[in-house]
Amino acid sequence: MLDWLYPITCRLCGAASEHALCESCLDALPHVPRPICLYCGAPVAGEQQDAYHCAACKSKPRPFDMARSALLNDDATMPLIHELKYKGAAYLGKALARALSRLRQQTPELAEYKDAAIVPVPISKQHLRLRGYNQAEELALPFAEEMGLPLVTPLLRVDRNVDSQTRLSAAERLKNAKLVYRPAPEYEQGKKALPSHLILIDDVYTTGATVRACSAILKRLPSVQKVAVLTLLRVVNRF
Numbered sequence: 001m002l003d004w005l006y007p008i009t010c011r012l013c014g015a016a017s018e019h020a021l022c023e024s025c026l027d028a029l030p031h032v033p034r035p036i037c038l039y040c041g042a043p044v045a046g047e048q049q050d051a052y053h054c055a056a057c058k059s060k061p062r063p064f065d066m067a068r069s070a071l072l073n074d075d076a077t078m079p080l081i082h083e084l085k086y087k088g089a090a091y092l093g094k095a096l097a098r099a100l101s102r103l104r105q106q107t108p109e110l111a112e113y114k115d116a117a118i119v120p121v122p123i124s125k126q127h128l129r130l131r132g133y134n135q136a137e138e139l140a141l142p143f144a145e146e147m148g149l150p151l152v153t154p155l156l157r158v159d160r161n162v163d164s165q166t167r168l169s170a171a172e173r174l175k176n177a178k179l180v181y182r183p184a185p186e187y188e189q190g191k192k193a194l195p196s197h198l199i200l201i202d203d204v205y206t207t208g209a210t211v212r213a214c215s216a217i218l219k220r221l222p223s224v225q226k227v228a229v230l231t232l233l234r235v236v237n238r239f
Protein backbone atom coordinates (compact mmCIF):
# COMPACT_ATOMS: atom_id res chain seq x y z
CA MET A 1 0.00 0.00 0.00
CA LEU A 2 2.77 2.36 0.99
CA ASP A 3 4.70 1.48 -2.17
CA TRP A 4 1.70 2.26 -4.27
CA LEU A 5 1.21 5.62 -2.57
CA TYR A 6 4.91 6.40 -2.42
CA PRO A 7 6.70 4.69 -5.28
CA ILE A 8 10.04 6.43 -4.64
CA THR A 9 12.61 5.69 -1.98
CA CYS A 10 14.39 8.49 -0.16
CA ARG A 11 17.90 8.99 -1.50
CA LEU A 12 19.26 9.44 2.05
CA CYS A 13 17.39 7.01 4.32
CA GLY A 14 15.81 4.58 1.83
CA ALA A 15 12.29 5.00 3.27
CA ALA A 16 9.28 4.96 0.92
CA SER A 17 8.65 8.56 0.04
CA GLU A 18 6.64 10.86 -2.16
CA HIS A 19 9.87 12.67 -3.11
CA ALA A 20 13.48 11.67 -3.73
CA LEU A 21 14.17 13.11 -0.26
CA CYS A 22 11.64 12.31 2.45
CA GLU A 23 10.26 15.04 4.73
CA SER A 24 12.40 14.13 7.73
CA CYS A 25 15.63 13.95 5.72
CA LEU A 26 14.82 17.29 4.09
CA ASP A 27 14.14 18.80 7.53
CA ALA A 28 17.41 17.39 8.87
CA LEU A 29 19.57 19.15 6.26
CA PRO A 30 21.45 22.13 7.75
CA HIS A 31 19.60 25.39 7.20
CA VAL A 32 21.33 28.76 7.05
CA PRO A 33 21.36 29.82 10.73
CA ARG A 34 20.07 33.21 11.89
CA PRO A 35 21.07 35.92 12.35
CA ILE A 36 21.79 36.77 8.74
CA CYS A 37 22.71 39.80 6.67
CA LEU A 38 19.32 40.96 5.37
CA TYR A 39 21.01 42.11 2.17
CA CYS A 40 23.06 39.13 0.98
CA GLY A 41 21.64 36.43 3.26
CA ALA A 42 24.98 35.32 4.71
CA PRO A 43 24.97 34.15 8.32
CA VAL A 44 26.58 36.83 10.50
CA ALA A 45 28.50 35.31 13.38
CA GLY A 46 28.72 37.22 16.64
CA GLU A 47 25.60 39.33 16.00
CA GLN A 48 22.52 39.16 18.20
CA GLN A 49 20.02 39.89 15.44
CA ASP A 50 19.74 40.19 11.68
CA ALA A 51 21.99 42.92 10.32
CA TYR A 52 21.22 45.21 7.42
CA HIS A 53 24.65 44.96 5.90
CA CYS A 54 27.39 42.48 6.70
CA ALA A 55 31.03 43.55 6.35
CA ALA A 56 31.27 42.20 2.78
CA CYS A 57 28.12 44.05 1.68
CA LYS A 58 29.39 47.29 3.22
CA SER A 59 32.61 47.06 1.25
CA LYS A 60 31.02 46.30 -2.13
CA PRO A 61 27.54 47.09 -3.35
CA ARG A 62 25.41 44.24 -4.71
CA PRO A 63 23.43 44.63 -7.91
CA PHE A 64 20.63 42.44 -6.50
CA ASP A 65 18.14 43.78 -3.96
CA MET A 66 18.30 40.82 -1.63
CA ALA A 67 19.66 37.28 -1.55
CA ARG A 68 18.72 34.28 0.56
CA SER A 69 19.89 30.67 0.65
CA ALA A 70 18.09 27.67 2.05
CA LEU A 71 20.85 25.29 3.12
CA LEU A 72 24.45 25.36 4.30
CA ASN A 73 27.32 23.41 2.82
CA ASP A 74 28.22 20.33 4.84
CA ASP A 75 28.83 16.57 4.45
CA ALA A 76 25.12 15.96 3.81
CA THR A 77 24.35 18.76 1.36
CA MET A 78 27.52 18.85 -0.75
CA PRO A 79 27.12 15.28 -2.15
CA LEU A 80 23.49 16.05 -3.04
CA ILE A 81 24.48 19.18 -4.95
CA HIS A 82 27.29 17.26 -6.63
CA GLU A 83 24.83 14.59 -7.79
CA LEU A 84 22.36 17.19 -8.97
CA LYS A 85 25.03 19.07 -10.86
CA TYR A 86 27.41 16.48 -12.24
CA LYS A 87 25.96 13.00 -11.83
CA GLY A 88 22.82 13.24 -13.85
CA ALA A 89 20.52 13.34 -10.83
CA ALA A 90 18.09 15.86 -12.27
CA TYR A 91 15.32 14.19 -10.23
CA LEU A 92 16.89 15.65 -7.08
CA GLY A 93 15.99 19.12 -8.34
CA LYS A 94 12.32 18.65 -7.63
CA ALA A 95 12.98 17.19 -4.18
CA LEU A 96 15.37 20.00 -3.26
CA ALA A 97 13.16 22.73 -4.70
CA ARG A 98 10.95 22.15 -1.63
CA ALA A 99 13.72 23.74 0.45
CA LEU A 100 13.39 26.86 -1.73
CA SER A 101 9.62 26.92 -1.28
CA ARG A 102 10.07 26.75 2.49
CA LEU A 103 12.68 29.47 2.35
CA ARG A 104 10.24 31.70 0.52
CA GLN A 105 7.58 31.08 3.17
CA GLN A 106 10.07 32.04 5.89
CA THR A 107 11.17 35.24 4.16
CA PRO A 108 8.65 38.08 4.72
CA GLU A 109 10.84 40.44 2.65
CA LEU A 110 9.80 38.43 -0.42
CA ALA A 111 6.16 39.56 -0.08
CA GLU A 112 6.73 42.30 -2.65
CA TYR A 113 7.85 39.63 -5.17
CA LYS A 114 4.41 38.01 -5.26
CA ASP A 115 3.96 38.79 -8.97
CA ALA A 116 7.59 38.15 -9.88
CA ALA A 117 8.84 35.97 -12.72
CA ILE A 118 11.33 33.22 -11.94
CA VAL A 119 14.69 33.29 -13.75
CA PRO A 120 17.06 30.30 -13.63
CA VAL A 121 20.79 31.04 -13.96
CA PRO A 122 21.64 29.59 -17.39
CA ILE A 123 24.40 27.14 -18.23
CA SER A 124 26.27 27.10 -21.53
CA LYS A 125 25.14 25.03 -24.51
CA GLN A 126 28.29 22.98 -24.11
CA HIS A 127 27.37 22.07 -20.52
CA LEU A 128 23.76 21.49 -21.51
CA ARG A 129 24.91 18.97 -24.13
CA LEU A 130 27.12 17.20 -21.60
CA ARG A 131 24.66 17.17 -18.70
CA GLY A 132 21.40 17.08 -20.55
CA TYR A 133 19.79 19.57 -18.17
CA ASN A 134 20.41 22.81 -16.31
CA GLN A 135 20.47 22.14 -12.56
CA ALA A 136 19.25 25.68 -11.77
CA GLU A 137 16.25 25.10 -14.03
CA GLU A 138 15.55 21.75 -12.35
CA LEU A 139 15.18 23.75 -9.12
CA ALA A 140 13.45 26.77 -10.65
CA LEU A 141 10.73 24.90 -12.58
CA PRO A 142 9.09 23.07 -9.66
CA PHE A 143 9.56 26.18 -7.50
CA ALA A 144 7.81 28.37 -10.09
CA GLU A 145 5.04 25.79 -10.45
CA GLU A 146 4.43 25.64 -6.73
CA MET A 147 4.41 29.44 -6.47
CA GLY A 148 2.16 29.79 -9.52
CA LEU A 149 4.69 32.15 -11.08
CA PRO A 150 5.97 32.18 -14.67
CA LEU A 151 9.47 30.99 -15.52
CA VAL A 152 11.33 33.17 -18.00
CA THR A 153 14.78 32.91 -19.57
CA PRO A 154 16.10 36.43 -20.23
CA LEU A 155 19.72 35.37 -19.61
CA LEU A 156 22.14 33.49 -21.81
CA ARG A 157 25.47 31.95 -20.97
CA VAL A 158 27.93 31.92 -23.82
CA ASP A 159 30.30 29.04 -24.49
CA ARG A 160 33.65 30.38 -23.54
CA ASN A 161 36.64 28.65 -22.11
CA VAL A 162 37.01 30.16 -18.72
CA ASP A 163 38.81 28.39 -15.90
CA SER A 164 36.70 26.34 -13.54
CA GLN A 165 35.39 28.79 -10.95
CA THR A 166 36.26 26.57 -8.00
CA ARG A 167 39.98 27.46 -7.88
CA LEU A 168 39.65 31.17 -8.49
CA SER A 169 39.62 34.15 -6.16
CA ALA A 170 36.41 36.13 -5.69
CA ALA A 171 37.66 38.92 -7.97
CA GLU A 172 38.62 36.46 -10.73
CA ARG A 173 35.27 34.74 -10.43
CA LEU A 174 33.41 38.01 -10.87
CA LYS A 175 35.53 38.94 -13.88
CA ASN A 176 34.79 35.56 -15.49
CA ALA A 177 31.10 35.73 -14.67
CA LYS A 178 30.85 39.13 -16.33
CA LEU A 179 32.32 37.61 -19.50
CA VAL A 180 29.96 34.68 -19.87
CA TYR A 181 26.45 36.02 -19.13
CA ARG A 182 24.45 38.02 -21.63
CA PRO A 183 20.90 39.32 -21.90
CA ALA A 184 18.70 37.43 -24.37
CA PRO A 185 18.18 39.82 -27.34
CA GLU A 186 14.38 39.56 -27.34
CA TYR A 187 14.27 40.78 -23.75
CA GLU A 188 16.97 43.39 -24.24
CA GLN A 189 15.06 44.84 -27.19
CA GLY A 190 11.78 44.75 -25.27
CA LYS A 191 10.14 42.29 -27.72
CA LYS A 192 9.42 40.09 -24.74
CA ALA A 193 8.23 41.84 -21.60
CA LEU A 194 9.29 41.20 -18.04
CA PRO A 195 7.52 42.11 -14.80
CA SER A 196 9.10 44.70 -12.50
CA HIS A 197 10.23 42.04 -10.01
CA LEU A 198 12.35 38.98 -10.75
CA ILE A 199 13.52 36.07 -8.60
CA LEU A 200 16.82 34.65 -9.81
CA ILE A 201 17.42 30.99 -8.91
CA ASP A 202 20.75 29.19 -8.68
CA ASP A 203 22.01 26.07 -6.98
CA VAL A 204 24.98 27.45 -5.03
CA TYR A 205 26.08 30.85 -3.71
CA THR A 206 29.81 30.81 -3.04
CA THR A 207 31.32 34.25 -3.63
CA GLY A 208 28.13 35.47 -5.29
CA ALA A 209 29.99 36.24 -8.54
CA THR A 210 27.45 34.44 -10.75
CA VAL A 211 24.33 35.95 -9.22
CA ARG A 212 25.92 39.38 -9.09
CA ALA A 213 26.80 39.31 -12.79
CA CYS A 214 23.34 37.95 -13.68
CA SER A 215 21.50 40.46 -11.46
CA ALA A 216 23.41 43.37 -12.98
CA ILE A 217 22.25 42.29 -16.45
CA LEU A 218 18.65 41.76 -15.32
CA LYS A 219 18.50 45.20 -13.69
CA ARG A 220 19.38 46.81 -17.02
CA LEU A 221 16.49 45.13 -18.89
CA PRO A 222 13.37 47.19 -19.67
CA SER A 223 10.84 47.45 -16.80
CA VAL A 224 12.92 45.45 -14.29
CA GLN A 225 13.16 47.23 -10.95
CA LYS A 226 14.03 44.61 -8.39
CA VAL A 227 15.89 41.32 -8.38
CA ALA A 228 15.88 38.87 -5.48
CA VAL A 229 18.27 35.93 -5.52
CA LEU A 230 17.39 32.54 -4.06
CA THR A 231 19.94 29.76 -3.97
CA LEU A 232 19.60 26.29 -2.62
CA LEU A 233 23.01 26.26 -0.96
CA ARG A 234 25.23 28.82 0.72
CA VAL A 235 28.91 27.97 0.93
CA VAL A 236 30.28 29.36 4.17
CA ASN A 237 33.87 28.82 5.22
CA ARG A 238 33.87 27.44 8.71
CA PHE A 239 37.09 27.01 10.61
Ligand SMILES: [Zn+2]
Pocket (backbone or CB within 6 Å): 010, 011, 012, 013, 014, 015, 021, 022, 023, 024, 025, 026
Ligand atom coordinates in the same frame (compact mmCIF):
# COMPACT_ATOMS: atom_id res chain seq x y z
ZN1 LIG B 1 14.76 10.08 4.17
Ligand SMILES: [Zn+2]
Pocket (backbone or CB within 6 Å): 037, 038, 039, 040, 041, 042, 053, 054, 055, 056, 057
Ligand atom coordinates in the same frame (compact mmCIF):
# COMPACT_ATOMS: atom_id res chain seq x y z
ZN1 LIG C 1 25.77 40.81 3.35
